[in-house]
Structures are given as C-alpha cells and as structure tokens.
Amino acid sequence: MAQLLNPTVKHLPNGLTIIAESIPIEAVNLNIWLNIGSALESDEINGMAHFLEHMIFKGTEKIPKGEFERLVEGKGAITNAATSQEYTHYYITTAPADFADLAPWQLELVFNPLFPDAEFQKERLVVLEEIRRSQDNPARRLSSKVMETSFERLPYRRPVLGSLEVIESLSSQQMREFHQSWYQPSSVTAVVVGNLPQEQLIESVEKNVVNWTGSVLSPKQELEPELPFSEIVRSDSIDKALVQSRLVMMWRVPGLNDLKTGDILDVLAAILGQGKTSRLYRRLREQERLVSQIGANNLTQMVQGSFYVSAQLEAENLNKVESAIIEEIQKIQEDGVSESELERIRTQVTNRYIFNSEKPGDRANLYGYYYCQMGDLTHALNYPDIIRTISREDIQKVARDYLNTSAYGIVSIRDN
Numbered sequence: 001m002a003q004l005l006n007p008t009v010k011h012l013p014n015g016l017t018i019i020a021e022s023i024p025i026e027a028v029n030l031n032i033w034l035n036i037g038s039a040l041e042s043d044e045i046n047g048m049a050h051f052l053e054h055m056i057f058k059g060t061e062k063i064p065k066g067e068f069e070r071l072v073e074g075k076g077a078i079t080n081a082a083t084s085q086e087y088t089h090y091y092i093t094t095a096p097a098d099f100a101d102l103a104p105w106q107l108e109l110v111f112n113p114l115f116p117d118a119e120f121q122k123e124r125l126v127v128l129e130e131i132r133r134s135q136d137n138p139a140r141r142l143s144s145k146v147m148e149t150s151f152e153r154l155p156y157r158r159p160v161l162g163s164l165e166v167i168e169s170l171s172s173q174q175m176r177e178f179h180q181s182w183y184q185p186s187s188v189t190a191v192v193v194g195n196l197p198q199e200q201l202i203e204s205v206e207k208n209v210v211n212w213t214g215s216v217l218s219p220k221q222e223l224e225p226e227l228p229f230s231e232i233v234r235s236d237s238i239d240k241a242l243v244q245s246r247l248v249m250m251w252r253v254p255g256l257n258d259l260k261t262g263d264i265l266d267v268l269a270a271i272l273g274q275g276k277t278s279r280l281y282r283r284l285r286e287q288e289r290l291v292s293q294i295g296a297n298n299l300t301q302m303v304q305g306s307f308y309v310s311a312q313l314e315a316e317n318l319n320k321v322e323s324a325i326i327e328e329i330q331k332i333q334e335d336g337v338s339e340s341e342l343e344r345i346r347t348q349v350t351n352r353y354i355f356n357s358e359k360p361g362d363r364a365n366l367y368g369y370y371y372c373q374m375g376d377l378t379h380a381l382n383y384p385d386i387i388r389t390i391s392r393e394d395i396q397k398v399a400r401d402y403l404n405t406s407a408y409g410i411v412s413i414r415d416n
Contacts, residue, residue, distance in 0.1 A: 005357060005381050007193075007367055010202055015186030016209055019367045019377070020201040021193045028099040028194025029360035030205070031091040032110050033368035035189075036182045038162070039085045039155045039301070040220055046155075047162015048170060048178050050083040051127050055175060056090065057081075058119045060112045065119065068105050077102055085156055086302050087372050093361055096195045100204050103192075107208045111183065120172040128168065131161045138241045142413060146248045149235050149409040150306040154226060184214040191368040193360040225304040228252050229407040242415040244292060245315040249325055250308040250409040253402045255301045256373055263383075264390055264398045265298040265307055270345045271337055271395070272296040272328065273309055277344065279328050280309065290317045290324065302373060307403065315414045326405045333403070336396040350384040 007021040038049050059065035072079050077094040092106045134140040144159055151157040161167075190209065192201045229252065254261045273280040273296030284291045293312040299305055309325050356362050370380035379386065 005363065005366075007191075007363075007377065008198055008202070009371075009377065010206070012185070012206065012210055014210065014213055015184070015188075016212070017189045017371060018202055018205050019189060019191045019371060020198050020205075021363060021367075022196060022198040022201065023193060023360060023363070024195055025358070025360055026096060026195050027093055027360050028096050028192065028196055028201070029091060029093045029364045030099070030103050030106055031089055031191040031193075031361070031364035031368045032106070033087055033089045033189040033191065033372040034183060034187045035086060035372045036088050036187055037084050037086040038158060038160045039223070040182070041155070043158075043166075045162075045166065045170060045174060045178065046158050047127070047131075047160070047167050048175065049088055050160050050162065051123070051167060051170065052175055052179060053081045053083045053088055053090075054123050054127060055115055055120065056109055056113050058114065058116065058123070060108050060114055062108055062112070063105060068109060071105065072102065075102060079106065083160055085160060087369070089365075089368060089372075091361065091364065099194065099196060100200075103204045104208045107190075107205070111209070111212055113179065115172045115175050115179075117172050120175065124167060124170070127161070128164060131159075131164055131167065134159070134161060138239055141239065142246050142248070142411070145235060145237070145411050145413070146250065146308065147306075149233060149411050150250050150252065150308075151304070152226060154223060154304060156301055156304070180215070185209070185212055186214075189368055189371045191364040191371075193364045193367075195360075223303045225255065226252055228402070228404060229409055231407050233409045235409075235411045237413050238416070239413045240416065242413060244312050245318060245415045246310070246312060246411070246413045247318055247321055248308055248310045248411045249322065250306050250411075251403050253298065253305045253307045255304045257302065259374075259379055261398060261402075262298065262300050262305060263386055264394050265305070265402070267342070267345050267387060267390055268332070268395050268399055268403075269296040269298045269307065270348065271341050272332075275348075279331075280325065283328065284311070284321060284324055288324070290321050294321075315416060318412050318414075322410065329399060329403050330405055332396060332399045333405075336392050339392065342390070342392055342395070346384075346388055349387045353384050 007019050010018045041048055075098045079092040081090040090110050094102050148157045190205050192205055280294050284294050291311045291313040296309045298307050311321055313321055366380050
C-alpha cells in the first residue's frame with residue numbers, strides 16, 4: 001500500500017521541513033503546517049492562535065492588504081486556513097502554471113505579517129462575532145460541553161476560538177510577540193503536491209524560505225495526561241433550540257504518543273458505531289428504533305485522546321440508550337469481535353485511504369498532519385498495512401483496558 005504514496009522529505013539548515021510529491025493531477029497544493037494551536041496558549045491569551053490566523057491575511061510590507069486575495073481570485077486559485085488544538089495550517093491550490101507566481105505570496109503572508117492596529121481592531125470584531133455565533137449554535141454548545149467534561153485540566157477543554165472576555169483584552173503587540181515566539185522555521189512543515197516536477201516543487205518553496213532564520217523557539221509547556229474517570233461523571237442540561245435530545249458518552253484514552261493503541265481504538269470505534277452495519281446502528285437505529293442517529297469516534301490529541309459514542313434521540317430514551325451502549329461494549333469485552341467485522345473495517349480503511357489520497361490537497365493534508373505532529377511519515381504511508389496487523393484479541397484487550405463500563409463521562413442535553 002505504501003507504494004501508492006512516494007513523497008520526498010527535505011530538511012533545510014534553518015529547521016524548516018519541505019515535503020514534496022509529484023502526481024499527475026492538474027493542480028498544485030501548498031500546505032503550510034505549524035505545530036502551534038490553542039493547546040499551547042495560556043488561559044490569558046486563549047484564542048490567540050485562531051485570531052492570528054485571521055490576521056495573517058492582512059498583508060505584509062511587500063503585499064498590501066487585499067492584494068493576495070485579488071491575485072488568487074484572478075487566477076481561479078483557492079486559499080484558506082484552519083486552527084486546531086495542536087496545529088495551524090494555511091493552504092493554497094493553484095493551476096500548475098500559476099504555482100510559481102502564487103507560492104511566494106502565500107509564504108510571505110505566513111512568515112512576515114504586519115499587525116496594523118486599525119486592522120487588528122476590525123478583525124477583533126469579526127472574531128468576537130464568530131464566537132457569538134458558535135455560542136448560539138446548538139452543535140457547538142454540545143461540543144464545548146463534551147470537551148469540558150472529557151478533560152478537567154488539560155487545555156483541550158478550552159475552545160479554540162477563545163472567550164469573548166479574552167479576545168476583547170488582547171493587544172496587537174501580544175500578537176506580534178506570539179507570532180515571533182511560535183512561527184519559527186523549526187515549527188514549520190511545508191507540503192507541496194501536484195503536477196510539476198518534484199525538484200521544481202521543492203525549489204518553489206525552498207528559495208522563499210531558505211534565508212528565514214527566525215529565533216529560538218519558545219519552550220512548550222509539558223502536559224501530562226489525566227487519569228481515567230474513576231466514576232460516572234454526568235452533565236445534564238436543557239437546550240430548547242434542539243429538535244431532539246443529545247447523548248454523548250466518553251472515555252479518556254491514549255493520544256498520539258501511543259499510536260498502536262490509538263489505531264486499535266479507531267477500529268473499535270468503527271465496529272461499534274460507524275456505518276449502517278456497525279453494532280450500535282443495527283441495534284439502536286434499525287432494530288429497537290431508539291435513536292435517529294448514532295456514532296462512535298476516537299478523537300486523538302497529542303497528549304490524550306477521547307473515545308466517545310454520540311446519539312440523537314428522544315428524551316424518554318436517554319436511559320435506555322445509555323444502558324444499551326454499555327451492554328454492547330461489555331459484549332466486546334467478554335466475547336470479542338468477529339473476524340468478519342474486523343475484515344470489513346480493514347477493507348473500509350484500505351478503500352478510504354485510496355479514495356482520500358487522490359487529490360493534491362488530500363495528500364498534502366495527510367503528510368502535513370503526521371509530520372507536523374509526529375515528525376515522521378511512517379504511519380501516514382502505512383496506515384492500511386498497520387490496521388491489518390490488528391487482531392481480534394487486540395480489540396478485546398483495549399476495550400477492557402480503556403472503556404470502563406462503570407466509570408465514564410456522559411453529557412445529556414434534553415430538548416425539553
């Protein structure tokens with residue numbers, strides 16, 4: 001399976017990493033990944049990484065505000081950015097013929113932004129409105145409550161956007177200092193994939209960043225995983241904006257520092273609650289008609305992850321569904337899973353891996369995420385083969401070790 005993907009990794013003397021791959025699709029994607037997100041922020045500046053993402057596009061000494069967007073639109077290219085708990089990335093997709101012209105502009109914006117006070121104040125209003133909209137969104141409110149329940153002290157419990165109070169208090173000078181502290185070459189993985197010779201892809205990035213020296217990267221706060229739940233921790237509330245009630249059950253599990261366990265938990269989540277042939281869907285949606293939607297996922301962060309099962313249902317079914325979810329987990333703990341279930345997941349993983357590796361942006365995201373977070377591409381290149389090494393015994397053991405049916409977090413939000 002690894003032969004499908006064949007990227008080249010180049011390390012520059014300044015610490016920046018370039019990953020490049022030539023593929024025969026008429027587009028080129030440049031994805032600039034930084035292992036910087038809201039998890040490294042102090043409480044006093046929570047939301048700064050996301051706010052900074054907005055300000056990156058306000059111009060540099062070489063690029064007037066709005067000129068980059070004008071040029072991108074004129075070429076029919078696409079650009080955007082995203083901030084998460086542990087990374088930020090900026091990307092642009094262009095026609096191959098336009099890449100050499102647009103790539104330097106994207107790099108210049110990320111590495112040499114200006115933070116004019118007037119633009120800072122204007123964009124602050126945009127970010128504040130984004131926070132208000134998220135607070136008015138039932139799904140976002142649920143997500144926030146789940147993260148707050150999942151983690152008592154780790155910064156994953158805080159919103160990536162920050163709070164109204166913190167964003168209102170930030171200054172443009174604080175943002176300059178944040179950018180100077182964290183946007184350093186050693187934090188950057190620049191991934192470029194598309195229909196140009198590999199040497200040309202690398203050169204288009206390297207010549208624009210090779211002289212960027214930066215300074216010493218600020219030390220990151222060392223975070224320790226939290227202990228598993230020792231009892232059932234409940235959070236119950238009412239949200240009249242919901243059409244149906246929501247139920248989310250969660251367990252603290254290993255993060256990216258234990259990839260083997262994370263892979264097994266990925267498979268367990270798929271068997272339990274991903275797709276119409278999963279155990280929870282067949283029982284609770286098709287057979288017993290207790291839910292309108294149900295799913296399971298393994299959310300992986302660097303220090304610690306969260307395994308969760310979520311359902312949409314009528315309020316009178318909350319207790320029944322909670323009990324049924326526990327019963328299905330106990331069945332796996334006691335009896336394991338079938339070989340046919342495991343083979344179904346292996347096939348799904350292989351096919352999705354192929355389908356999700358077809359476009360330049362798909363591959364750039366795959367390479368950027370893993371190298372940014374792990375400093376290595378082995379797992380990204382071999383994921384289907386890794387999943388094929390997982391046994392039924394592995395799944396049963398992980399279910400027993402991490403999904404304690406007597407101790408977990410649970411968020412229920414009733415619609416009335």
